Amino acid sequence: MNHHFDKHKPIYLQIREKIEDQILNDQLQEGDQAPSTNQLVHFYKVNHATVSKGVHQLVEEGILFKKRGIGMFVAEGAKERVIQKRKKTFVEDYVVGFVREANKLGLSDNEIIELIKQVKGRDAK
Known part of the structure; x- marks a missing residue:
């Protein structure tokens, strides 16, 4: 993962795209656990709300899904x-x-x- 962000695009979109890229290049496959919000916050050194916004959009689109108390996972057909x-x-x-x-x-x-x-x-x- 790359720590550098494009200053012309919101960070939450870039984090979201990085997760999508991992799905596209099969680093994350259907059923795999995605990095947690806390892991992403620590890795990218950004605000929790920023990461949450990007991850939440992926959940809304059916790309990720939540297992309460366990984490985020890559959805079938993601x-x-x-x-x-x-x-x-x-x-x-x-x-x-x-x-x-x-x-x-x-x-x-x-x-x-x-x-x-x-x-x-x-x-x-």
Whole structure:
């Protein structure tokens, strides 16, 4: 886990995303116990309310669930829920603007696909 936070994004969102990332990369799997709020507070050296807000959102979305007196656990289907949520966010945050700019520039679908392949190939190296 990385202790550095992006100053342009609320910390509770970043903690939440770090937990989601652990689910996506299979560090946390369905049924696994997630780090406790207290563990996260001590690890990240942030306010308890900050951590609680991020964790609570994950519970509301059905990604984590509470076992009273035991802790937080990764819910069944959590990875798929995170993937679907992130895909939607990806489209809204990146694809919509990308397509609008491509349209302004008069790029064809084939040109757009070729540009994506070039970038993807460059990043794979």
